[in-house]
Amino acid sequence: MKFNQYIFNNLTQKKVRTILCIIGIATSLVSSTVMALLTDYYSSRTSTFFRPFPEFDEVLERGTNFIQLIPVGSTIDLEVKSDLDTYFNIDSIPLLIVPNNKDLLSFYNNYIYGVPFLQQQILFQSIYLQMGRWPQNSNEIVVGNEYLDKKELTLFNHTFPIVGVISKQYSYLDRIIIMDHSILEQKTGNLGKTTVIFIPSFLEKNISKIDKFELENSHIDILTSSEMEALHGQIGDFMNNLVNVLSVFTAGASIIFVFSLELMNIFSRKKDFDIFRILGAKTKTIFQTVVIENFILLISGLIIGIPVSILSFSLLYSYLILNVNQSTTFFTGFSKGWNYIFHPFQWDLFIENILIISIANIGFALIISLIGLRQYKLSELKQKY
Amino acid sequence: MNSISTKTMNQKEEIILQLTGIEKSYKTYSETLHVLRGVDLTIHRGEIVSIMGPSGSGKSTLLNIIGLLDTYDSGMYSIAGIDTTNLTRKQKQQIRLQKIGFVFQTFNLIQTLTVQQNIELPMNLLRKSQENQHKRSSELMAEFGLTTKKKKFPYQLSIGEQQRVSIARALVNNPVIILCDEPTGNLDEENAQTILNHLSNLKRFNTTILIVTHNPSIKQITDRNFILSHGKIEQQA
Ligand SMILES: Nc1ncnc2c1ncn2[C@@H]1O[C@H](COP(=O)(O)OP(=O)(O)OP(=O)(O)O)[C@@H](O)[C@H]1O
Ligand SMILES: [Mg+2]
Numbered sequence: 001m002k003f004n005q006y007i008f009n010n011l012t013q014k015k016v017r018t019i020l021c022i023i024g025i026a027t028s029l030v031s032s033t034v035m036a037l038l039t040d041y042y043s044s045r046t047s048t049f050f051r052p053f054p055e056f057d058e059v060l061e062r063g064t065n066f067i068q069l070i071p072v073g074s075t076i077d078l079e080v081k082s083d084l085d086t087y088f089n090i091d092s093i094p095l096l097i098v099p100n101n102k103d104l105l106s107f108y109n110n111y112i113y114g115v116p117f118l119q120q121q122i123l124f125q126s127i128y129l130q131m132g133r134w135p136q137n138s139n140e141i142v143v144g145n146e147y148l149d150k151k152e153l154t155l156f157n158h159t160f161p162i163v164g165v166i167s168k169q170y171s172y173l174d175r176i177i178i179m180d181h182s183i184l185e186q187k188t189g190n191l192g193k194t195t196v197i198f199i200p201s202f203l204e205k206n207i208s209k210i211d212k213f214e215l216e217n218s219h220i221d222i223l224t225s226s227e228m229e230a231l232h233g234q235i236g237d238f239m240n241n242l243v244n245v246l247s248v249f250t251a252g253a254s255i256i257f258v259f260s261l262e263l264m265n266i267f268s269r270k271k272d273f274d275i276f277r278i279l280g281a282k283t284k285t286i287f288q289t290v291v292i293e294n295f296i297l298l299i300s301g302l303i304i305g306i307p308v309s310i311l312s313f314s315l316l317y318s319y320l321i322l323n324v325n326q327s328t329t330f331f332t333g334f335s336k337g338w339n340y341i342f343h344p345f346q347w348d349l350f351i352e353n354i355l356i357i358s359i360a361n362i363g364f365a366l367i368i369s370l371i372g373l374r375q376y377k378l379s380e381l382k383q384k385y
Numbered sequence: 386m387n388s389i390s391t392k393t394m395n396q397k398e399e400i401i402l403q404l405t406g407i408e409k410s411y412k413t414y415s416e417t418l419h420v421l422r423g424v425d426l427t428i429h430r431g432e433i434v435s436i437m438g439p440s441g442s443g444k445s446t447l448l449n450i451i452g453l454l455d456t457y458d459s460g461m462y463s464i465a466g467i468d469t470t471n472l473t474r475k476q477k478q479q480i481r482l483q484k485i486g487f488v489f490q491t492f493n494l495i496q497t498l499t500v501q502q503n504i505e506l507p508m509n510l511l512r513k514s515q516e517n518q519h520k521r522s523s524e525l526m527a528e529f530g531l532t533t534k535k536k537k538f539p540y541q542l543s544i545g546e547q548q549r550v551s552i553a554r555a556l557v558n559n560p561v562i563i564l565c566d567e568p569t570g571n572l573d574e575e576n577a578q579t580i581l582n583h584l585s586n587l588k589r590f591n592t593t594i595l596i597v598t599h600n601p602s603i604k605q606i607t608d609r610n611f612i613l614s615h616g617k618i619e620q621q622a
Contacts, residue, residue, distance in 0.1 A: 280482025
């Protein structure tokens with residue numbers, strides 16, 4: 001008899017236990033991997049989702065080619081805008097116009113498109129005329145939504161060719177600003193009248209000017225891009241923390257899962273160990289069997305778990321992303337195709353997960369068998385046998 | 386085994402076990418239970434000796450001390466000429482492996498090993514070669530009528546067969562003594578008789594056997610019988 005025979009027999013004779021252990025290890029790897037990768041991916045993307053204008057300068061630049069529609073019915077104070085223009089001595093400040101809540105709903109129900117710069121003024125004029133509220137000479141920033149499958153759009157008797165679509169994530173911006181905005185309105189006591197003006201970064205050098213202007217016009221909040229960053233940072237932090245808590249819980253749950261499998265495994269063998277000890281086996285020999293056996297279980301678990309992890313993450317990922325970004329062109333963070341499967345896969349995180357599970361597995365096995373062997377004195381065995 | 390059987394009469398007087406004034410008490414938090422109050426026992430090579438006594442008299446305790454599974458409070462105990470007073474855990478483990486064979490009431494076979502593997506296990510722990518292991522286990526399986534069962538697992542055996550496997554396992558490393566705690570306790574009369582016959586057959590190999598039992602028919606096979614009561618041991622006439 002070779003001693004490995006004992007390990008082999010254990011694995012092959014207690015099939016249910018062996019299969020359970022392997023599936024358990026595989027499952028914990030899959031769940032912790034998918035959770036860790038998706039959350040990590042999500043938290044890295046939230047910085048895009050919650051960034052009002054991911055590339056502010058680009059948006060400015062784009063403003064010369066496109067307009068981005070603002071939701072109908074937004075509050076805008078033209079006087080404030082022209083005040084600002086004179087104050088900062090520039091032609092026109094790009095505006096971010098923040099809708100009220102009810103406007104936001106109608107905004108979501110209408111499809112908003114990007115239209116070429118040449119058409120802007122006509123568009124703005126017609127909207128302004130109809131709604132009585134729009135700026136007349138605006139190349140300003142407006143929040144947009146997506147819909148690319150149409151080539152052109154007739155809005156207020158004008159037909160505009162569609163040349164670009166603002167990605168959906170801008171809508172997150174609305175919510176964020178609205179929250180902030182209403183607090184601002186409450187604070188300033190200017191309900192329904194407050195304007196939030198988003199200024200380009202080059203104006204931020206005049207920070208004292210901005211402060212002064214805000215002091216003089218309490219109903220106006222000038223959002224600098226650094227303030228936007230800060231706002232984004234808070235929300236990003238919140239999301240990241242949430243995501244971290246979630247992945248810690250998943251990792252914890254899967255480690256406890258592996259731990260209980262080990263407990264089950266080793267305590268089912270306690271009697272064997274006792275007999276070995278009585279017969280005169282070295283503690284080292286018993287440890288060896290535990291380690292080798294767990295190693296085999298671990299490797300089998302990983303052999304199943306690794307491809308399943310990759311596959312399930314990729315499927316989930318592409319499913320989620322396909323749903324989110326169907327018609328985005330401005331936002332090119334994702335490209336469709338098979339590279340989904342490997343492109344976003346965070347190998348370092350994955351390997352980290354594999355290592356954690358492996359170490360937990362072998363470590364638990366050792367700790368439990370150490371406890372199991374240390375706990376009793378040989379003299380107590382006689383009571384049992 | 387042949388090497389043992391060719392011992393001369395002179396060597397039969399060789400002392401295998403010597404216990405003098407062994408005392409053992411168990412301390413619970415409320416009281417101290419004096420189980421052994423000075424046990425003197427000497428066993429020579431080739432003897433089959435039984436110890437009887439009422440339940441709770443300390444028979445298993447004594448057997449565990451002899452098997453180096455338990456410690457004693459005072460007295461002197463030597464096995465095969467080795468004084469056990471100052472042995473380390475590792476040394477005790479080596480003596481258990483090489484010099485003592487254990488037979489239990491509940492057999493204590495490894496359920497996931499076959500008959501042959503169970504028998505070879507203690508040899509394996511001594512790192513004996515595969516060849517030697519097979520040779521020795523075949524010998525023993527033939528002796529105990531287990532050759533046809535060699536690939537069976539313990540749960541596929543009758544209890545009598547299981548006890549025979551455990552005796553074969555106890556013998557495999559040619560120990561100086563076999564310690565049996567109630568070897569027939571779980572067996573019916575017929576199986577018990579078979580086991581006793583097998584143990585008695587070991588006489589021809591000059592095997593030393595110490596049996597603790599309630600079974601009075603043990604006297605058929607023993608050379609000497611002891612009674613343990615009130616912490617003292619006495620040889621029966
Ligand atoms: N670890 C222990 N702690 C405390 N008391 C113990 C311990 N082991 C045994 N005893 C007590 O010591 C006494 C002797 O026990 P032992 O098992 O040696 O008896 P025994 O003669 O083998 O009995 P039986 O014939 O029923 O097997 C009993 O009263 C038992 O309760
Ligand atoms: Mg007993």
